[in-house]
Amino acid sequence: xxxFNQERLPIEIFQLDTERMVDGWYSxxxxxxISSILTALSREDYTYKxxxxxxxxxxxxxxxxxxxxxxxxxxxxxxxxxxxxxxYKDDDGNFxxxxxxxxxxxxxxxxxxxxxxxxxxxxxxxxxxxxxxDFAILETPMVGSLTEASRIATNVxxxxxAANGKDILFFPARFAHYKQQxxxxxxxxxxxxxxxxxxEAKSKRYISTDEQGTWWGGRGAxxxxxxxxxxxxxxxxxxxxxxCRQMPAEISRIALVDFDNDCIGTSLDVLKAMYFKxxxxxxxxxxxxxxxxxLFGVRPDTASSLRDVGVEPLGDKDLxxxxxxxxxxxxxxxxxxxxxDWDIEDDRERERAREYCQQVKIxxxxxFKPKKIKRFEESQVPVxxxxxxxxxxxxxxxxxxKNDFTADVVRVKVDGEWxxxxxxGRRPCKNDKLEYVEPDxxx
Numbered sequence: 453x454x455x456f457n458q459e460r461l462p463i464e465i466f467q468l469d470t471e472r473m474v475d476g477w478y479s480x481x482x483x484x485x486i487s488s489i490l491t492a493l494s495r496e497d498y499t500y501k502x503x504x505x506x507x508x509x510x511x512x513x514x515x516x517x518x519x520x521x522x523x524x525x526x527x528x529x530x531x532x533x534x535x536x537x538x539x540y541k542d543d544d545g546n547f548x549x550x551x552x553x554x555x556x557x558x559x560x561x562x563x564x565x566x567x568x569x570x571x572x573x574x575x576x577x578x579x580x581x582x583x584x585x586d587f588a589i590l591e592t593p594m595v596g597s598l599t600e601a602s603r604i605a606t607n608v609x610x611x612x613x614a615a616n617g618k619d620i621l622f623f624p625a626r627f628a629h630y631k632q633q634x635x636x637x638x639x640x641x642x643x644x645x646x647x648x649x650x651x652e653a654k655s656k657r658y659i660s661t662d663e664q665g666t667w668w669g670g671r672g673a674x675x676x677x678x679x680x681x682x683x684x685x686x687x688x689x690x691x692x693x694x695x696c697r698q699m700p701a702e703i704s705r706i707a708l709v710d711f712d713n714d715c716i717g718t719s720l721d722v723l724k725a726m727y728f729k730x731x732x733x734x735x736x737x738x739x740x741x742x743x744x745x746x747l748f749g750v751r752p753d754t755a756s757s758l759r760d761v762g763v764e765p766l767g768d769k770d771l772x773x774x775x776x777x778x779x780x781x782x783x784x785x786x787x788x789x790x791x792x793d794w795d796i797e798d799d800r801e802r803e804r805a806r807e808y809c810q811q812v813k814i815x816x817x818x819x820f821k822p823k824k825i826k827r828f829e830e831s832q833v834p835v836x837x838x839x840x841x842x843x844x845x846x847x848x849x850x851x852x853x854k855n856d857f858t859a860d861v862v863r864v865k866v867d868g869e870w871x872x873x874x875x876x877g878r879r880p881c882k883n884d885k886l887e888y889v890e891p892d893x894x895x
Contacts (some may be wrong), residue, residue, distance in 0.1 A: 458560060458689050460894050461528040463536060465634075473537045474547050479589040490585035491540060503866060511863035511870060513576035513881065514595060516602060517854045521566040523646045524577050525601030525639045527558050528894075534580070535894040538587045554582035556889040561601075562642045563885050564650075572810070575883045577857075581870075595857045600632070601639040603855040607844045608643025614822040615838050616829050617653035620644070623817065623841035625661050637664025640844070641863040658837075675706040678753075686711060688718050689725045696726065696744045703788040704748035715779060716762040716786050723747060723790050727808050731801070741779040747800055749813035749836065750787070752779060758818050775818050776834045784834040787812050799821060815839060 458748055469477070476484035494506025514530075516522045523720045536553040557579040559565070564574040572756050577598065580587060625633055637659050659665050661672040676695055684691040692707050705726070708717040726747045733742035754760050756774040763779050765772050791805035816828075817839030825838055847855055862874040862881075872880060 460531060461667060462895055463532040465891070468528050468532060470536045473533065473590070473593060474541070476589040477688060483591055484587045487585050487588045490588070493702065494585065506584075506585065507583055509582055509865040510861045510873075511880065512580045512584075512587075512591075512859055512861050513574075513861040514578040514580075514857055515567070515574040515881070516565050516598070516857050517567055517574075518602070518606060518856075519567055519569055521564050521606075522602045522855070523605035523643050524559055524563050524565050524598070525561050525642045526597035526599070526635075527561050527577060527599040529601070529635075530578060531556070531558055531889060531894050533594050533597070534587060534588055536816045536889070537590055538582075540586055544626070545588065549581070550586045552891050554580055554587070556580050557886040558889050559883065559885045559887070560648055562605075564646060565883070565885075568585075571877050572879050572881075574886075576881055576886065577883070579886060581863075591859050597635075598857045599855060601635055601702070602842055602857070603643070603847065604636055604639035605642040605646070606638050606855070607846060609647050610822050611825065611838070611840055611844065612644065612647040612653075614657055614825040614829065617647065617651060617655050618835070619656050619658060619837045621658045621660070621815065621817070621837060621839040622664065622844065623660055623839050625664065625841045627845055632665070633661055633663040634666040635686040636845070637661070637670065638667040640664070641670065643670045666688075673703070675704065678708065678711055681708065681711045688712070689721050691721050693725060693729065696729070699744070701744045703738065704762060705744075705746060705809055706749045706751050706782045707747065709750045710752050710754045710760070711760055713754065714761045714797050715754065716751070716760075716783055719783055720786055720790050720841045722750070722796065723809060723812065727791075727794075727805060730808065731804070739811045747808075747812050748890045750783065751815040751817055751839065752783065752838075753818040775816050775832050777828060778829055780814060780828075780833050780835055782818060783814055789812075802856040813837060 459716050467845045487838065492504045498506060516524065535551050535558065538554060539547055539549040541547050559577045565577055567574060608620065622637065624636065628636060641657050644655050647653060648655055655668060659670050659672050660674050676691060680689045681688050688707065688709065688711050696705055707719065707722045709715045709722065712718055730742050730745035733745065752775045754775050759765060760779050762782055763772060763776065788810050791802065791809045794805060796802045796805055811840045813836035814834060816835045816839040820838050820840050820842040828835055860874055860878045862872065862879060863870045864873040874880065
C-alpha cells in the first residue's frame with residue numbers, strides 16, 4: 453500500500469465502529485441533543501421565519517489552530533466517518549445513509565495548513581454543505597481524528613527540522629494505547645514526507661512495530677533491548693554475537709551499549725568482537741555469512757539520572773548526565789580509531805578494519821526533544837540518527853500554541869441562498885488546497 457498519491461485511504465483500514473457511531477456513542481452528548489431536536493422539528497414541520505429548521509442546511513468548516521502551521525493528518529479517516537455515518541434512522545430504526553446529498557471539500561493528508569492566531573483568517577481542511585441533522589453528531593470523532601494525527605505529524609516535522617533532516621527513529625509505541633499505533637505510525641510517515649518535500653531531503657522512515665506501518669505499508673524494525681542483554685547475564689558482546697548469528701543479514705546490527713553505563717568501553721568491545729568474526733568469515737570466503745557481522749551502529753541510551761563512566765564530571769547534571777555531547781564526541785573518536793589498537797600488521801587488512809570502524813553510526817536515544825536535538829546539531833555533535841519517543845506524542849507545540857482543530861457553522865441556506873451565519877469572531881474562509889470530494893473517491 454502506498455500513500456501520498458492523491459488517493460484516499462480505503463474505509464476498511466480504519467475499522468470504524470459505524471453501528472455505534474451513527475448512534476452518537478463517540479459524540480459529545482450535546483451533538484446528540486441537537487440531532488434529536490432537529491429531527492423532531494422536521495417531523496413536526498416546524499418553521500421559524502418561514503424556514504424548516506429541522507431540515508436546515510449548513511456550511512461547516514473545520515480548521516486547525518496550531519501556530520504557525522500544522523501538517524494535516526486524519527482527513528481520510530474523517531471523510532470515511534462522514535461517508536459511512538451521515539444520515540438518520542427511520543421510524544423502524546433502519547439507518548438511511550445520506551452522504552451522497554452532501555457537498556464536501558477537503559485537502560489531502562500531508563498538506564501544510566498555516567494559522568496566525570486570527571480566527572477570521574483560517575485554513576479550512578474540510579468544508580461540508582448539507583442537512584445539519586444528518587452529520588451533526590460526527591463532529592466529535594472527525595475533529596478528534598484530525599487533531600490526533602495532525603499533532604503527531606507536526607511534531608515529527610519539527611523534530612526533523614531540529615535534526616536537519618537526519619533520520620528519526622519513531623519510538624513512542626510504549627507511551628500510548630496500542631490501538632493508536634496505526635494512526636500514530638501513519639502520522640509519522642506524513643511528517644517525514646512533508647519535511648522531505650519542503651527541504652528536498654531524503655529522510656527515511658523507521659518504525660518499531662508492524663502495526664505502525666499498517667496504513668502505509670511499512671514494517672517494524674529493531675535490534676535488541678536491555679532485557680535481552682540481561683538474558684546473557686549482562687554480556688553485551690555475547691548478546692550481539694548471537695543476534696548476528698541468528699538473525700537475517702538484512703536486519704541492521706545496532707548494539708545497545710549503555711547496559712554497564714560504559715558506552716565507550718562496551719562499544720569498543722562489541723566493535724572488536726564483531727569485526728574479528730567478520731574478518732574470519734571473509735577470510736574463509738563466506739561473504740554472505742560475514743555480512744551478518746557488519747555493525748551498523750551503536751546506541752547510547754543512558755538515563756538522565758546517570759553519568760556515563762567515560763564522562764568526567766563537571767558538576768552540572770545537564771552537562772554530565774544522560775546521552776550528552778561530550779559522551780557522543782568521545783564515542784565517535786573511540787570508534788574511528790579503535791582499529792589502531794588491534795593486532796593487525798597487514799596494511800590491506802588494516803585499511804579494511806579502518807573502514808569497518810569508521811562506518812559505524814551513532815544512534816542517540818533517551819530523552820531527546822527538538823530543543824536538545826537542535827543544540828546537538830548547532831554544536832555539530834556527531835550523531836547520525838536520533839531515536840525519539842514520548843515527545844512525539846506531546847500536546848505542547850514548540851510555540852506553546854494549541855494543537856487542536858475546531859468546527860464552525862459559517863453559512864446557512866435560506867430561500868435557496870447561502871447566507872453568512874457564523875458566530876461573532878468567525879467567518880467563512882478559503883483554502884486553495886481544498887478539493888471537491890467525489891462520493892466514489894471514498895471507498
